[in-house]
Every structure is written in structure tokens, then in C-alpha cells.
Amino acid sequence: MIDEQKIIGLLQAKALGCLDPSDEKILSEFIDGGHLFPWDELGTFQSIASLLPVSLPLEQPDPSLKDKIALRLIKLTEEIRAQKIIEEEKQIPPEAEINLPQEPDFIEEESEQQVEEINDLPELTPEQHGDFEEVTGIKIKMPDVIEEEFKQQVEELNDSPESTSEQHRDFEEVAGIKIKMPDVIEEEFKQQVEELNDSPESTSEQHGDFEEVTGIKIKMPDVTEEEFKQQVEELNDSPESTSEQHRDFEEVAGIKTEIPDIIEEDNFNMEIEEATFNLDDVALPDYESTSSTETDFDQIEQPGIENITEKPFEEPIIETPPIDTIETFKESSAETSIDDIIESTVIDGVESFNEQFTEEQEIEEAFEEPLTKTQSSDMAEQSEEQQIESVSAGIYAQTIEPLLDSETVVESTEKISEETTEQVQDKAVLETKEISGSDSEKQPDITKRSVADKMFKAIEQDFDSLRYHYERSEAKLKRGLFVSYIIIAVLFLLLIFSFFKLSGDINNLLDEIKSLKKNTSSSLLNEKKVNSFYQFFG
Amino acid sequence: MTTELNDIELFKRILNKDSKALEALYDRYSPVLFTFIKRIVNDTAIADGVLADVFVIIWQKTSKLNFEHHNPYAVLINLCRNKALDTLRRAQNIELPEYTGDFEDEFILPKLSIHTPQNDLSKILLNREKIQFAIHSLTEAQQYVISLAYYDSLTESDIAAKLNIPLLTVKSKIRVALNSIKENLAKEGIQ
Structure with missing residues (x-):
């Protein structure tokens, strides 16, 4: 006899699901016992x-997870359906075998014949099929033969030729079958589009009309795009081709024509090929070709010469080495004197030049x-x-005029240079003679000053170099001293430390x-210690 | 539309293979059930799988759940507990019978008393604070014993062995704990 109180005491554990197997057994026995x-x-x-x-919480x-559960349930339902179909298929064959003998064979044959007769009819429509289905009560599956006829x-x-989308629609409405546009029709449409593009009056409006008429959205084929590009190229090739014409073309065609980069590149390549890399033959746009003459070239080059003549006279002399100074001086003096003669009067130029020459020559002599x-x-x-040859002839008046009027600059400059050098040398000789003579008081002051300046500069340079060294x-x-101080300090510290x-x-x-x-009691050890002490420090 | 229906009405629709009703049931119950399953299995991925399995069971075996005679909330909670514990035991390689439809009917589908008081999740969530108060009013020892029994699925003798206390003590603690919760809830007017 199971105590009810004990059973009631087990309910809490039963509700929590933590009942021991023995208690579970007691409960089941109690329930099964009819209590x-x-x-x-x-x-x-x-x-x-x-x-x-x-x-x-x-x-x-x-x-x-929600979607996963949904997918899982869909799969389960499909599996269940598949299982049901399989089960039905397994169950149907015996039923068919049973039913088929019940139905006479001639009924099936008659129905098949009727279907064939209906399919053979030329004016066969789905409505007729529907009537037939209603009359016979047999669901007709559209045979492949009819599909082929429809095709x-x-x-x-x-x-x-009059085939239009409306006819297609009518046909679809009559036949009740959605016709998929075959590839042949698409090709025809493309041809029509090409014809429209080829026609000179072809515009986007016509394209729109065509689309409205046919009811088919025309995607611009690649062929027409190429044609448009060709048209754009033609416009570009034409001499009067401007951006305005492009705009007009775009307005007429209703299509945004973007000038491709290929066309621009082609034009550029053509120019390069024709030019054959001759820069003189290259005709730049908006550039008036000017024939470059020698005089213009001289005009371009002349400022450089002027700048050279404007340079201080003493600078090249200082930079040149002392041995070649006379020669270089002569050359430079000749070149500079040419320009001076051309620009100014010959006499003043020569005089001023001689003055400078004498100064520099003296400086060089002083250094050398x-x-x-x-x-x-x-x-x-x-x-x-040289003085006898040059002065006697009265060269100045004769040489300067031909020089100004001369055809070749080089010849004149050579002549002038020769003459001027001769004059300079003559002047120098004369002045040296004069220096040795009466006017010897003024010139030494100038030469002394210049020499002193040079000397001072040279001394300054020497001082600078000496100062630098x-x-x-x-x-x-200082660096060596500093290092040595550090080493000494370190050594000193080590010494102190040691x-x-x-x-x-x-x-x-x-x-x-x-x-x-103190600790040792033995006298012998004391003696030894003492001895050792004296051995160490004795 | 389906969101306004109560749990029993939803189950009736699910019985008629109304997928929207199942979706509404999922939207309503998934947080509570997922939290509960995760507390048992201590793994989010496994909890997701168990929850999916539970809803598949609900879809397939709605008629066997006897929701008209039982508390739908209690049915779903016990179904989740059984499924989660079975999954956990199988993951721990504990020897169990093969998982078949019959096994599911026998051990996974909850066997509740016909006289379980009717309850709805919306009502339970409304009284959630009171229920929490009723549970948290227990002593720590009682709460721990109940958690071992309910979430860890330990038997009374297992709990006694684990805590090294007498079996009678465990039984008394469980008994007293549930009775005190019942009293507290009765005071709050929930049960």
C-alpha cells in the first residue's frame, strides 16, 4: 500500500523532472494501480x-534562424510530398491494373481517334479544344504536332512583309498562346533599325515611332553605334568641323555623340606620320609659319654677345692663369674691341681700350x-x-666703313681685331717709351694702386687660407686635448678608486x-699570524 | 492579424498548417525559449539548432501536443527542455536509444497533467517581475538545488551526491522551494 502523502511529496520532484528512477517507478505503479x-x-x-x-535575462x-527554420520546413514539406507521391505511385499501379480491365478498350481507342481528328483540323482553336474538353470531359494535353503547327x-x-507586333498580338490572342519572339524576328528588327540608321532622315523620333509601332523596345545595336562614330569622324575630318556641328548632329540624331578617343588618336597619328618627325614641317594649329632667316637668327643670338661685351674687363684676367694672360687678354680684347668699335667710335674705343690694356699689362708684368x-x-x-705698317696707311677710316657695310661679319671682325691688336701694341710701345720719358710720375701711381690692390687681395686670400687651416x-x-683630458680624468678616477x-x-x-x-688562544697561531703579517707588510 | 491571437488560437492555426501562425508563434516565444535552451546547453549554436528542432516538431506534431487540454506555454517550455537535454546528452556521447519518431513521441514530447492551469505568455510576461520576486525570495540553497534539478537535469540522488548532503535534505529542499513559490505566486494572484 503506497502512502498518498508520500506520492504528494514526490510531485514537486516530478514537476521539476528530477525524480529518482525508484520514485518514478513508485509513481507509475500508483497511477497504474487505479488510485x-x-x-x-x-x-x-x-x-x-x-x-x-x-x-x-x-x-x-x-x-x-527564422529563415533557416523556414527553409528547413519547406524542405520537410517537399520531402513529405515526394514521399506521398512515391507512395501514391506505388499504390496506383495495382489500382490501374484493376480499373483498366473494367474500362472497355474501344472507349480509349475512340477517344484517341477523336483527339487525332481534332488535331488534324486546320481551323483548330483553343476554344474548340475547350468545347471538346467540355463535351468529352477529357483533358487534352496539347500534342507536339500542334505546337509545331503554331511555330x-x-x-x-x-x-x-507586313508582319508586325500587332499581328503577333492578334495571333497570340487568337491562339491563346504566348509567343516567344524567335531569333529570326530579332534579326529582322535589327535590319529595320539599320535601315532607319542608314536613311539620311533617320532620327530618334523615327526610332521612337518604330518602337511605338512595333511595340518592341529597340536596343541600339553595335552596328548603328559604329555608323554614328563614322559620322562623327566624318564631321571631325571635314575642315569646317566644329563643336557646333557636333551639337547640331546630336540635336538632329537625338543621340549624345561622345567623340571617342580613338578618333583623336588616329588624327594625331596621321599628323605624325605625315610629318616624318621633321619639326620644321610640322604645322601647328593657329600658328603662322615664319621663315627663319639668318638675320633673325643673329638677332636672337646678338644679346648674348652684347652681354659679353658689357662684362667688366678685369674679370677674365683675374680668373685666367698668369702665363696665358697676355694671349687671352689679346683675344678677349680683340673680341670686345670689335663690338665696341661697331657700337661706338673707333678712336674713343681704342683709346679707352689702350688705357685699360696698359693697366692690365702692367699688372700682369708686376705679377709675372x-x-x-x-x-x-x-x-x-x-x-x-707694326706701327709703321698700320699708322702709315690710315686704316681706321678705310676699315670701319667696309666693316659696317660688309657682307660677312667674320672677315671684318678679323680685320678689326688685327688692326686693333696692332694699334694696341703700337700704343703700348709708345706709352712705354713715354713712361720711361717725361710722364713717368702719373702712371706709377695707377699701377702701384692696382698692384697694391692685387697684392692685398692675394694676401687676403692667403690670410683666409691660413685662418682656415x-x-x-x-x-x-682642442678635440685632442678634450679627449686627453677625459682619458686623464678617467685614469685619475681609476687611480683614486684603486x-x-x-x-x-x-x-x-x-x-x-x-x-x-683576539680570538686565537694558541700562542703558536699568534706567532704565525704575526709572522705572516710581517711577511706581507714587512 | 496573427499577432493578436492568443497561444491556443495560434496552435489551432498551426494545426491547419498556417505558416504565418507558426511565424507569429516564433516571434512571440523565441526569446524565452532561446534563453531557456541556452541556459541548459550553454552554447549559442546548439541552442539555435535545438530551437529550430523544436519548431519543426511543433509544425509536424501539433496534434500530439494536446495544447487544448494543456497550458501552451508549459508545453513549449517542457518540449524545449526535453529536446535540449536530449541534444546535450547525445553531444556528451551518453548512450541513448536511436532518435526516431517514436522516441520523440515517447521522450521528447511533454507529458503534462491535463489539469495544468491555463496560462499565456503575454500574461506571464506581464507578471514577470512578480514571478522573479517569487523565485528570488527562496534561499540560495533552495535556488541552487532547483537550478541543478531543472536546468542541469540532475536527479535528487545526483544532487545529494554532488552537494554531499543527505537525499532527504535535497527532497525536502525541492519540496519546500516549490511550495513556497506556489504560495508566493498565489499571494500575487498569479496561480
């Missing part, structure tokens, strides 16, 4: 137990070793001979000896 079971109490506790998850599942009719419609008497006498003889050596010396350490060690040893002396 009055407290189902209400159990239901209440089960309800209370189910409320426990409410105390948990709620979390949302993954949003995609043939569609092709005939397409082949006919003094000439020997033989050299000076040779120079004097040469200068005298001195500073460098001083810096090196000294203190050594003294500390000595003190420690002494202390140890003293402590050993």
Missing part, C-alpha cells in the same frame, strides 16, 4: 516549474717675372714695325688579523 492521483497538484507544480525560465536568437504559323507571320732686356727689345722692334688645426687640437679599494682591503686585512689575534 486517485492528484493530477491537479501535479499540473500546478508543472506550471510553476515552467515559470522558472522567466527569471532568466531574455536573449534574442540570431535573426537568420510554323509564327514563322509564316514573320516571313510576311720681369721681362728680360732682350725680350723687351724684341717686343719694341716688333711694335715699331689654423681654425681646423685649432679645432683638432687607491681607496686597496686601502680598504688593507684595513680589512688588518681588522681580520686583529680579530684573529
Whole structure:
């Protein structure tokens, strides 16, 4: 006999699902025994137990889980359907075998014959099919033969010249079958589009009309795009081709014609090929070709010469090495004197030049070793001979005029240079003679000043170089001293450290000896210690 | 439309293979059921799978759930608990019978008392704070024993062994705990 109180005591555990197997067995026996079971109490506790998850903080599942469940359910339903179909198929054959003998064979044959007769009819329509279905009660599946006939009719419609989308629609309405546009028709439409494009009056409006008439949205084929490009190229190739014409063309055609890069590149390549890389033959747009003459070229090049003549006279002399100074001076003086002669009067130029020449020559002489008497006498003889040749002829008036009017600049400049050099040399000879003579008081002041300046500059440079070397050596010396100071300081510190350490060690040893002396009772050890002490420090 | 229906009406529609009703049931119950399953399995992915399995079971075996005679909320909670514990045990390689339709009918589908008081999730969520108060009013020991029994599916003897306390103590604690919750809820007018 099972105690009811004990059973009631098990309900809580039963509701929570934590009942021991032994208690579970007792409960099942109690229920099976036909006793009055407290189902209400159990239901209440089960309800209370189910409320426990409410105390948990709620979390949302993954949003995609819903879709996954839906997909899973769809798959399950499909599987169930497939299973049902398979089961039905398994069940149907025996039923068909049973039913078929019940139906006489002639009925089937008659119905098949009727279907064939209807299909053979030329004016066969779906309505007739519907009537037939209503009359016979047999669902007719459209045979392949009829589909082929429909296809043939569609092709005939397409082949006919008046074939339009309206006819297609009518046909679709009559036949009740949605006709898929075959490829043949699409090709015809493309041809029509091409014809429209080829026609000179072809506009976007016509395209629109065509689309409205046919009811088919025409996608611009690639062929027409190429034609448009060709038209655009023609417009570009035409001499009067402008952006306005492009705009007009775009307005007429109703199509935005973007000038392709290929056309621009082609034009550019054509120009390059025709030019054959000759820059002179290249005709730039909006550029008036001007024939470059020699005079213009000289005009371009002349400012450079002027700039050279405007340069200070002394600068090249300072930079040139001392040995070649006379020669270079002569050359430079000749070149510069040409320009001066051309621009100004010859006499003033020569005089000023001679003054400068004498100054520079003296400077150079001052820097160089003094000439020997033989050299000076040779120079004097040469200068005298040149002076006789040049001065006697009265060259200046004759040479300057042809020089200004001369055809070739080079010849004139050479002549002038020769003449001027001769004059300069003559002047120099004369002045040297004069210097040695009466006017020797003024010239030395000038030469002395210039020499002094040069000397001063040279000394300054020497001082600068000396200062630089001195500073460098001083810096090196300072650096070396600094390093040596550091090394000395480190060594000194090491010395001090070693000294203190050594003294500390000595003190420690002494202390140890003293402590050993105090601790030791043996006289022998004391003696040994003492001896050792004296051995170390004796 | 389906969102306004109560749980029993939704189950009736699901019985008639109304997918919208199942969707409405999912929208309504998925947070509570997912939280509960996750508390048992301690894994989000497994919890997702268990929840999906539960809704497949609901779709396939609505007629076997006896929702008209039972509390739909209690049915769904117990169904989730059984399925989650079975999944967990199978994941732990505990020897169990093969999972078949019969096994599902026998061990996964909940067997509740016919006299379970009717309850709706909307009402439960309205009284959620009161239910929480009723549960949290228990002692920590009682709460722990109940959690071991309900979420970890330990038997009374397992709990006694785990906590190293007498079996009678465990039984008394469970008994007292549920009775006190019942009393507290009765005071609040929920049960």
C-alpha cells in the first residue's frame, strides 16, 4: 500500500523532472494501480516549474534562424510530398491494373481517334479544344504536332512583309498562346533599325515611332553605334568641323555623340606620320609659319654677345692663369674691341681700350717675372714695325666703313681685331717709351694702386687660407686635448678608486688579523699570524 | 492579424498548417525559449539548432501536443527542455536509444497533467517581475538545488551526491522551494 502523502511529496520532484528512477517507478505503479492521483497538484507544480525560465535575462536568437527554420520546413514539406507521391505511385499501379480491365478498350481507342481528328483540323482553336474538353470531359494535353503547327504559323507571320507586333498580338490572342519572339524576328528588327540608321532622315523620333509601332523596345545595336562614330569622324575630318556641328548632329540624331578617343588618336597619328618627325614641317594649329632667316637668327643670338661685351674687363684676367694672360687678354680684347668699335667710335674705343690694356699689362708684368732686356727689345722692334705698317696707311677710316657695310661679319671682325691688336701694341710701345720719358710720375701711381690692390687681395686670400687651416688645426687640437683630458680624468678616477679599494682591503686585512689575534688562544697561531703579517707588510 | 491571437488560437492555426501562425508563434516565444535552451546547453549554436528542432516538431506534431487540454506555454517550455537535454546528452556521447519518431513521441514530447492551469505568455510576461520576486525570495540553497534539478537535469540522488548532503535534505529542499513559490505566486494572484 503506497502512502498518498508520500506520492504528494514526490510531485514537486516530478514537476521539476528530477525524480529518482525508484520514485518514478513508485509513481507509475500508483497511477497504474487505479488510485486517485492528484493530477491537479501535479499540473500546478508543472506550471510553476515552467515559470522558472522567466527569471532568466531574455536573449534574442540570431535573426537568420527564422529563415533557416523556414527553409528547413519547406524542405520537410517537399520531402513529405515526394514521399506521398512515391507512395501514391506505388499504390496506383495495382489500382490501374484493376480499373483498366473494367474500362472497355474501344472507349480509349475512340477517344484517341477523336483527339487525332481534332488535331488534324486546320481551323483548330483553343476554344474548340475547350468545347471538346467540355463535351468529352477529357483533358487534352496539347500534342507536339500542334505546337509545331503554331511555330510554323509564327514563322509564316514573320516571313510576311507586313508582319508586325500587332499581328503577333492578334495571333497570340487568337491562339491563346504566348509567343516567344524567335531569333529570326530579332534579326529582322535589327535590319529595320539599320535601315532607319542608314536613311539620311533617320532620327530618334523615327526610332521612337518604330518602337511605338512595333511595340518592341529597340536596343541600339553595335552596328548603328559604329555608323554614328563614322559620322562623327566624318564631321571631325571635314575642315569646317566644329563643336557646333557636333551639337547640331546630336540635336538632329537625338543621340549624345561622345567623340571617342580613338578618333583623336588616329588624327594625331596621321599628323605624325605625315610629318616624318621633321619639326620644321610640322604645322601647328593657329600658328603662322615664319621663315627663319639668318638675320633673325643673329638677332636672337646678338644679346648674348652684347652681354659679353658689357662684362667688366678685369674679370677674365683675374680668373685666367698668369702665363696665358697676355694671349687671352689679346683675344678677349680683340673680341670686345670689335663690338665696341661697331657700337661706338673707333678712336674713343681704342683709346679707352689702350688705357685699360696698359693697366692690365702692367699688372700682369708686376705679377709675372720681369721681362728680360732682350725680350723687351724684341717686343719694341716688333711694335715699331707694326706701327709703321698700320699708322702709315690710315686704316681706321678705310676699315670701319667696309666693316659696317660688309657682307660677312667674320672677315671684318678679323680685320678689326688685327688692326686693333696692332694699334694696341703700337700704343703700348709708345706709352712705354713715354713712361720711361717725361710722364713717368702719373702712371706709377695707377699701377702701384692696382698692384697694391692685387697684392692685398692675394694676401687676403692667403690670410683666409691660413685662418682656415689654423681654425681646423685649432679645432683638432682642442678635440685632442678634450679627449686627453677625459682619458686623464678617467685614469685619475681609476687611480683614486684603486687607491681607496686597496686601502680598504688593507684595513680589512688588518681588522681580520686583529680579530684573529683576539680570538686565537694558541700562542703558536699568534706567532704565525704575526709572522705572516710581517711577511706581507714587512 | 496573427499577432493578436492568443497561444491556443495560434496552435489551432498551426494545426491547419498556417505558416504565418507558426511565424507569429516564433516571434512571440523565441526569446524565452532561446534563453531557456541556452541556459541548459550553454552554447549559442546548439541552442539555435535545438530551437529550430523544436519548431519543426511543433509544425509536424501539433496534434500530439494536446495544447487544448494543456497550458501552451508549459508545453513549449517542457518540449524545449526535453529536446535540449536530449541534444546535450547525445553531444556528451551518453548512450541513448536511436532518435526516431517514436522516441520523440515517447521522450521528447511533454507529458503534462491535463489539469495544468491555463496560462499565456503575454500574461506571464506581464507578471514577470512578480514571478522573479517569487523565485528570488527562496534561499540560495533552495535556488541552487532547483537550478541543478531543472536546468542541469540532475536527479535528487545526483544532487545529494554532488552537494554531499543527505537525499532527504535535497527532497525536502525541492519540496519546500516549490511550495513556497506556489504560495508566493498565489499571494500575487498569479496561480
